Amino acid sequence: MIDAAHLWLIPALPLLAAGIGALTPRSGRRLASGAAIAAMAGAFLLSCLALQRALADPAAHLYANFTWFELGDGAVRLGWLLDPLNAFMCVMVTFVSLLIFIFSLGYMKEDANFKQFFCFLSLFAAAMLGVIVANSLLLLFISWELVGVASYLLIGFWFHKPAAAAAAKKAFLTTRIGDLGFLLGLVWLYDATGSLLLFDGGHGVLESGVLGDLATQVLASGLAVPTAISLLIFCGAAGKSGQFPLHVWLPDAMEGPTPVSALIHAATMVAAGVFLVARVFPLFAADQVLAAGPLHALTVVAAIGAITALLGAVIAVAQDDLKRVLAFSTVSQLGYMMLALGVGSWVGAIFHLLTHAFFKALLFLGAGSVIHAAHHEQDIRRLGGLSRSMRTTFVTFAVGMMALAGVPFVFSGFWSKEAILHAASEWDVSHLPFYATLIGVVLTAFYMTRLLCEVFRGAPRSPAAAHAHESPRVMTIPLAVLAIGAVALGFLGTPVWPWLQSRLTGTPIPARPLLEGGGLMGLSIVLVALGLGAGWALYGRRVRLTATAPDPLAAAAPRTWAFLGDRMKFDSLYAATLVRLNAFVAALADFLDRRVWGSAVGFLARFAEFTGVVNSEFDDGALNGGFNAASEDIRRTGRAYSRAQTGETHGYLRTLAIAFVALALLVLLGGVR
């Protein structure tokens, strides 16, 4: 039986593997990859045991705190936490990571830096697991930053490609903007409560006593303190989870190797933000008791989530790069999760997070399999016809696509999305997020149908696609396992049997009959069918014949299409505003320096020069005669002494040492006082 005090083993195992990977020589490919996979398998088993322990008493938060170090009279304490929420997360992260590691064996086989890749992967997984099991926001933040570093290393893994290096930098800096807010939030929280532990026998920041105190504090501007802290923490979550307006890093991060995309953009890093908000959900909800507050933190979360969900889905329609379509669909799905958090259904968010991790990892790995087979061709206009040559990949990819699109009853995405729709429809603040999710459902089904038809139907439209053949077993078996998960996971949380929901909250949730929300479910089915039908009508019935043929939608509305294809010009917008603002300020400072201060200084200098000239005339004429004679003597002495100045530093130092010894001996032996 595993307890909270043993929980550190879960991140420690991959960390150990990363250490082994770092120390093995470049040729130690088997050792590095073997250590990484073995450690991940061990961590998975431990996570299963932890889940079993947590489910034995789902309402309890088991924790083990310890003192990290003491500083004067204060102590910094950290801890590990075990409850159903993070036990489920642990199992999901370790399982999906394990499959991705195995897939990488095949995908990265020919890479010269194979062993570094596994070292970085292990480091990343260790950091992510650290985020999950931490019982202290400080520990969580440390791991959180480690996730950032590891993602930088992984996204920029092919650093010889300039685009990859730039993408890594962009991801790092963009998430750092959010992390700054997170850090400020932590400092403020510590100042307000005196603790960063989540649970600590009544003194932790998530426990009712502390939260109750916190909720009574209101700032001068009328903003409640917990609202402000929550919004700062949300900055960090939005950065990591690619929420609007910090979503720009996520699509660029596709420059990394595809297993990295699967790991970062499906199961772990982007999920970290959603997990963080779910983890500290009581803090976000603390201001709900204040009816008078001008703004509730969760309202902001819901609004950002809704914007992101819609935005990602719209942009994904017009992307031509296989991985970028998936990237924007990830942005959109993360928006769904944030929205669920915002409308108060953190359980729904976690449910969608878990199912999304499986089917999105499946889709990314499937894309990886396609890219691997087609010699790194990832433009969907130049692929096509792969359903015949890559049978397994096609079937599993189709399963993932239907799960993401939310095809009813069989696939997990349907159930988790239904949970979010249900929560959004019941939110009493505004119905706009609900409408956003409905539009998102149509668009998701549409663009995924487009993707599937373009890649797998018709005839190959480039030599690379024509010569593609199925990937090796080591890559297809993880796909098959994930496909099973993408179907089966949905049944853990259906309305008629809400097992996952009741375990997560620790209180039994009454089952809803399927037909009670019948109108909503029917609506959702109709919308999915609409999206699938539209996609089939545009891309399935008449397949694209050549790589250069224009997209049917592009032909209909070329300007909108170009606008969307350019990702709604967010990058250009940032370049035009933020970057230019920066340049403007720099230019202004330069102008002030050169013209304003510079001319003032210049004037003073002229004046000084003028007085100097007057002075020197006086000197030369009147005073110098006597001094010249005297200075000749000084010059001669100086010349004599300057011979000792060899310019050799060692000589000076040695002279110093000898002089010191001589003086000391004089004092000690000679008795000079």
Add this chain to the structure above:
Amino acid sequence: MSPLQFCLIFSGVLFSVGLAGALARSNAILVLLGIELMLNAANLNFIAFWRYGPASAPATGVIFVIFSIAVTAAETAVGLALVIAIHRHQRSIRLQEATRLKG
């Protein structure tokens, strides 16, 4: 030998090691590091006297060390910048060759 004496001797030996390094090596970076070691030995003395010395203001020794560390940081930054400048001018950081300042 009292603990204080032991600490002082520890510091003295560390100082001498740094001095030997600074005198013996020709690489400018190593010379700089030897000097760092000597400064560390001096800091060690502060703490030793703070710990065992006659009671005075309780924080003085630590504050001295903090200031000393700050000054050392500045010194290292400038020192290494000088090393890099020397390297740029003569493609070498052997100190014997950096004798252009001789009188």
Add this chain to the structure above:
Amino acid sequence: MNAVLILIALVTVGTAIAAMAGRNLLHSVLLLALAWTGVAAFYLWAGAEFAAFAQVLVYVGAISMVVLFAVLLTRRSRDEAAPGPAGQSRALSAVMAAAAVAGVLVGAILRSPLAASPGPAPAVTVRQLGAELMGPYAAALLAVGVLLTVALIGAVVLAAGDRTGQPEDNP
């Protein structure tokens, strides 16, 4: 005096000697980082936690990194060629000078009547340190701040060199 102190001293001096005598510059820097950690351990042992953390942060964290950068930037130089006779004689004289200094120091320490107070380490809290820094030592703190700023700018100017890329006073 206890075994921990002796161990710390041995490790620190040992790594320092190895660093100063080593042939590989990178190894020297890493060994020195160990020696600095040893000094930090001594501070911890003596009860000066704050100084120990400052030591770790500044030396092990920052200075060793900067030194590593400098080592890598100046790597192409013909450093540490085989020690010729001149190098050997210099090393010998260096060790002799250092030994003389060590002898004088140890002799002086052993001969001095040092009154060691056997009591526990004076307790200093971070709050106290902060109050001292902001109170009686505020002027010194400001001076150190200015010094650090000036050193930083100076280092940048020195290391960045002239714009044109021409060594300004090459004969």
